[in-house]
Amino acid sequence: xxxxxxxxxxxxxxxGIRLHRRNVERVFSAILRTGDFWxxxxxxxxxxxxxxxxxxxxxxxxxxxxxxxENILLTQKGYDLVRELGIKPxxxxxxxxxxxxxxxxxxxxxxxRTFIELAKDRPSAIRDYDQGSVTPExxxxxxxxxxxxxxxxxxxxxxxxxxxDLTGLAVALTRKAKSVLILDIDKRLIDYDNKIFKELGIENxxxxxxxxxxxxxxxxxxxxDVFVTDPPETFAAFKAxxxxxxxxxxxxxxxxxxxxxLRDSSIFRWKEFQxxxxxxxxxxxTDIIQNFNHYMNWEYHPQTKxxxxxxxxxNPTDIWYRSAWYRVETLPGFKRWNEPISDEVFYLxxxxxxx
Amino acid sequence: xxxxxxxxxxxxxxxGIRLHRRNVERVFSAILRTGDFWxxxxxxxxxxxxxxxxxxxxxxxxxxxxxxxENILLTQKGYDLVRELGIKPxxxxxxxxxxxxxxxxxxxxxxxRTFIELAKDRPSAIRDYDQGSVTPExxxxxxxxxxxxxxxxxxxxxxxxxxxDLTGLAVALTRKAKSVLILDIDKRLIDYDNKIFKELGIENxxxxxxxxxxxxxxxxxxxxDVFVTDPPETFAAFKAxxxxxxxxxxxxxxxxxxxxxLRDSSIFRWKEFQxxxxxxxxxxxTDIIQNFNHYMNWEYHPQTKxxxxxxxxxNPTDIWYRSAWYRVETLPGFKRWNEPISDEVFYLxxxxxxx
Numbered sequence: 001x002x003x004x005x006x007x008x009x010x011x012x013x014x015x016g017i018r019l020h021r022r023n024v025e026r027v028f029s030a031i032l033r034t035g036d037f038w039x040x041x042x043x044x045x046x047x048x049x050x051x052x053x054x055x056x057x058x059x060x061x062x063x064x065x066x067x068x069x070e071n072i073l074l075t076q077k078g079y080d081l082v083r084e085l086g087i088k089p090x091x092x093x094x095x096x097x098x099x100x101x102x103x104x105x106x107x108x109x110x111x112x113r114t115f116i117e118l119a120k121d122r123p124s125a126i127r128d129y130d131q132g133s134v135t136p137e138x139x140x141x142x143x144x145x146x147x148x149x150x151x152x153x154x155x156x157x158x159x160x161x162x163x164x165d166l167t168g169l170a171v172a173l174t175r176k177a178k179s180v181l182i183l184d185i186d187k188r189l190i191d192y193d194n195k196i197f198k199e200l201g202i203e204n205x206x207x208x209x210x211x212x213x214x215x216x217x218x219x220x221x222x223x224x225d226v227f228v229t230d231p232p233e234t235f236a237a238f239k240a241x242x243x244x245x246x247x248x249x250x251x252x253x254x255x256x257x258x259x260x261x262l263r264d265s266s267i268f269r270w271k272e273f274q275x276x277x278x279x280x281x282x283x284x285x286t287d288i289i290q291n292f293n294h295y296m297n298w299e300y301h302p303q304t305k306x307x308x309x310x311x312x313x314x315n316p317t318d319i320w321y322r323s324a325w326y327r328v329e330t331l332p333g334f335k336r337w338n339e340p341i342s343d344e345v346f347y348l349x350x351x352x353x354x355x
Numbered sequence: 356x357x358x359x360x361x362x363x364x365x366x367x368x369x370x371g372i373r374l375h376r377r378n379v380e381r382v383f384s385a386i387l388r389t390g391d392f393w394x395x396x397x398x399x400x401x402x403x404x405x406x407x408x409x410x411x412x413x414x415x416x417x418x419x420x421x422x423x424x425e426n427i428l429l430t431q432k433g434y435d436l437v438r439e440l441g442i443k444p445x446x447x448x449x450x451x452x453x454x455x456x457x458x459x460x461x462x463x464x465x466x467x468r469t470f471i472e473l474a475k476d477r478p479s480a481i482r483d484y485d486q487g488s489v490t491p492e493x494x495x496x497x498x499x500x501x502x503x504x505x506x507x508x509x510x511x512x513x514x515x516x517x518x519x520d521l522t523g524l525a526v527a528l529t530r531k532a533k534s535v536l537i538l539d540i541d542k543r544l545i546d547y548d549n550k551i552f553k554e555l556g557i558e559n560x561x562x563x564x565x566x567x568x569x570x571x572x573x574x575x576x577x578x579x580d581v582f583v584t585d586p587p588e589t590f591a592a593f594k595a596x597x598x599x600x601x602x603x604x605x606x607x608x609x610x611x612x613x614x615x616x617l618r619d620s621s622i623f624r625w626k627e628f629q630x631x632x633x634x635x636x637x638x639x640x641t642d643i644i645q646n647f648n649h650y651m652n653w654e655y656h657p658q659t660k661x662x663x664x665x666x667x668x669x670n671p672t673d674i675w676y677r678s679a680w681y682r683v684e685t686l687p688g689f690k691r692w693n694e695p696i697s698d699e700v701f702y703l704x705x706x707x708x709x710x
Contacts, residue, residue: 020606020607020608020686020687021606021607021608022606022607022608022609023608025608026505026608029505086509086533087509088505088508088509088531089508090502090503090504090505090508091499091502091503091507091508092503093458093459093462093463093499093502093503094457094458094459094503095450095452095453095456095457095458095459096452096459097450097451097452097453097459098450098452098453098457100457100458101450101457102449102450102453102455102456102457102644103448103449103450103455104448104449104450104451104452107448108448144446144448147445147446147448148445148446148447148448148449149445150381150384150443150445152446153443153444153445153446154441154442154443176443178441251375251376251377252375252376252377253375253376253377253378253380253381254377267639267641267684267686268639268686270639270641271633271639271686274629274633274639274640275633275634278626278629278630278633279630284622284623284625284626284629285629285640285643286622286625286643286645287643287644287645288640288641288642288643289457289642289643289644290641290642329622331375331622331623331626332375
């Protein structure tokens with residue numbers, strides 16, 4: 001069997017993550033741009049356990065090797081193979097002004113500056129809740145994006161299970177929403193937000209502790225114009241965060257925003273998520289912006305499965321974990337999913353590794 | 356019945372275009388930003404016949420009026436209504452550097468300059484084939500986007516039914532693809548491309564006249580890594596362009612790029628297109644970038660249904676027709692659709708109006 005297919009199949013058998021030969025090709029393409037394992041993951045758009053297993057397999061085949069500084073490099077055999085297969089590195093053109101999002105975080109400098117100032121004392125990300133904050137530029141861009149799409153001014157907005165990013169705080173800071181409700185399981189974040197709302201006299205926003213595994217009470221359904229969230233990539237969490245978010249929307253033409261990554265979930269699973277969005281929930285996808293969300297490195301990284309299965313011990317030195325930003329809209333006949341969710345497989349499954 | 360719902364339902368009955376109340380709300384929101392009918396269409400993200408009928412209905416209800424310069428404005432009754440319903444204009448923050456695409460057309464200045472120079476003598480858009488060219492900045496950004504996603508260098512690329520945008524020419528100009536095949540029904544464009552390839556000594560690209568309504572011969576199937584197209588938004592054209600594009604792809608993990616607009620198709624139809632992509636064709640959607648494609652005004656505009664049904668006679672003075680840029684990837688088990696397509700309803704149906 002051809003090498004790329006062979007590696008894809010072997011790693012799939014070993015990890016349980018579905019792969020095809022072009023996923024392996026993409027890892028080679030990434031290695032032509034960087035020797036840093038975490039950047040290779042970033043450029044490969046694959047779950048960490050898949051990239052780790054592919055790299056280890058290729059090291060064992062003498063196609064890759066690790067140098068003294070823990071860079072992953074092609075051997076002569078590797079170079080010959082890449083040339084034979086015609087694999088090339090991808091181009092590297094992202095807009096430096098907006099970091100490739102299309103929405104410039106610096107558009108409202110005063111807002112950006114205020115948010116940075118308020119965010120600097122935020123509680124640090126903790127592992128219990130799969131936290132890992134996005135950069136302030138990401139959070140601010142999310143809010144601008146919502147505004148451009150008509151989902152901010154005069155809207156009732158629910159921000160849930162993503163307050164480690166302070167997205168709800170940023171939405172409230174604009175003072176353009178009609179109301180903002182922030183739900184998060186982490187009391188530290190809720191207290192942080194409420195303290196700021198009180199200090200700044202923001203009266204149309206409140207934050208409450210809530211566990212999204214529980215169904216919403218009746219009065220939360222059909223109450224919002226917009227929801228924003230950022231779930232772990234398990235099916236259980238997808239339902240608890242996104243299914244439940246959709247349940248809170250008032251009517252057709254309301255919007256939901258959420259992140260989905262390919263670092264903790266495969267493209268195969270993305271297809272299943274998309275089918276759930278269209279068929280089970282009755283929404284339409286209006287936007288998918290790759291690499292919109294840039295996550296800062298989290299202190300608990302060395303304790304994660306990702307760090308443990310990596311082929312090198314070196315920690316990430318730069319941003320490597322990114323996710324796409326989705327926007328969906330409800331259409332007539334959309335479903336309000338609001339069942340309880342069990343603890344099992346909520347944060348982590350075979351494709352995930354960073355929690 | 357509440358006014359927005361009432362207007363939505365009446366216009367739906369009249370035009371056959373599915374609408375919900377928030378579609379009408381969005382038209383009001385657009386009118387808070389501009390009085391220009393074509394910009395209202397742009398900001399409303401609705402098919403032209405829907406916006407035209409909504410505006411006419413609201414004029415007849417004394418909610419809107421048209422001033423001497425053919426601007427569409429709110430009456431006092433209209434202002435009172437907008438205030439009562441809490442409708443606000445959307446924010447206006449797009450990255451000026453990359454025009455909101457995330458991929459900066461100026462990244463490779465020499466490439467951009469060469470393309471502009473070569474494009475200046477291109478054949479003008481003609482109505483027979485639903486032509487309307489995108490801006491040179493759009494075409495160049497498409498190529499950079501492909502390069503960033505690993506879909507340019509060393510790839511066999513098919514560009515079909517979109518050569519009024521000279522996308523195939525731009526791909527070939529980079530000299531980074533392995534091969535480029537350009538298919539278009541318009542012999543003028545094909546001759547234009549082939550002449551340039553000959554002059555510049557580009558030997559890995561060729562252009563051929565082809566009518567996409569016909570099935571591809573066997574040797575075209577499973578032959579390309581990437582296809583690029585820009586279909587009219589009818590179901591028949593969607594199949595002929597995108598179904599057939601997918602049929603030409605070699606294997607899992609190959610990519611397709613195409614534009615879809617909300618100016619000639621409703622969000623309801625988008626959902627149906629997305630379901631076809633996922634379920635019938637077996638692809639996954641990796642990117643949807645709204646307003647990526649900016650179309651220059653076409654000389655035949657005054658003859659279109661759009662111009663005839665518009666509530667004002669004034670022609671567009673600026674870019675108003677935009678489309679989203681989709682990227683899809685094939686997954687194992689994807690389908691190669693390659694049936695013949697009849698002439699009926701190919702370019703125009705109840706939601707379309709610009710051809």
